[in-house]
Amino acid sequence: MIDPAIARRIKLIGLDVDGVMTDAGVYLGTVGGETVELKRFDIQDNVGVRLLREANMPVAIVSGRISPATTARAKELGIIDVFQDDGAQKLGAFEQILARHEVGWDEAAYLGDDLPDLTLLTRVGLPVCVANATPDVRAVAHHVTAARGGHGAIREFVETFLRARGEWDAAVERYVNARGGLPEVTHVA
Template sequence: MTKQALTPELQARAAKIKLAIFDVDGVLTDGKLYFLVDGSEFKTFNTLDGHGIKLLIQSGVRTAIITGRKTPVVERRAQNLGIQHLYQGREDKLVVLDELLGELGLDYAEVAYLGDDLPDLPVIRRVGLGMAVASADPFVREHAFAVTQAKGGEGAAREFCELIMQAQGSLEAAQAAYL
């Protein structure tokens, strides 16, 4: 994955992260919605993103998904990756964030969020490291602290995970384990 340059401020923010939260459509997927004739839905996910999330979890960072849509596909993906907290069908993501922080005893500065559209913006602006994917709405990109080089569903989540791990000094060891 392409590494984003760690400016001193980006390094400082990412070093504090204890919880990484992901939106789904447009972040873990390309944002397209696929419906079959029977009304069921399917999504495509990037395996590089998935392994990045697994590495982030192994490094000790907790993970969550907050999404406005509800589908069994996302529940299965979260389970497969070991994502600890899943919130589906929740339009007001800031309310969910506050519930989760209360449960975990964390504060906003310890949270990173990766989103792509207007419903993500209140959380992006509130957390310590609010980021948008390269394919995000331009208004969201403008108000995010940083923007990935990769598009949603095309490695943006992996880039986000590796950025956090790089800032926390765990990326090289995680990669070296495969040598």
């Protein structure tokens, strides 16, 4: 449950990557002598992010790890505000994103799973964590998703959040209508 009064105040949503958009696993290997990092993302989360767009809700990514996989995922989801930093200096980064959108801390939601997220979770108006979050993070969260990161946690959060705002049905209708055209079907011989 998310408090409807809090949900209706929110104007921007921040997402952590590892453990929230993914299951926190990273595949590391080498291809042609180059180190390659792969992450596993959840396709149901795509729908969640698209529904937020239908509801005109900006989404930002704040990660404490620099990874081309994160950049590719952000591009795929159409997320423009992306901050990646090995030093996990999330506070200053998110502050800049909020300033750019003229959104106050109390008007932001953030989804996290571990200690690097605490600086943001203790400041935002709607702190949310995933089922796999550590105890310190759970302790400050207003809402804990039933789903784990990388397993539809974002999709689940978006539905709970939009329902709390009374915007779920309208967002789904816009989403479905936007995809009501005749698709071009590719036949593979």
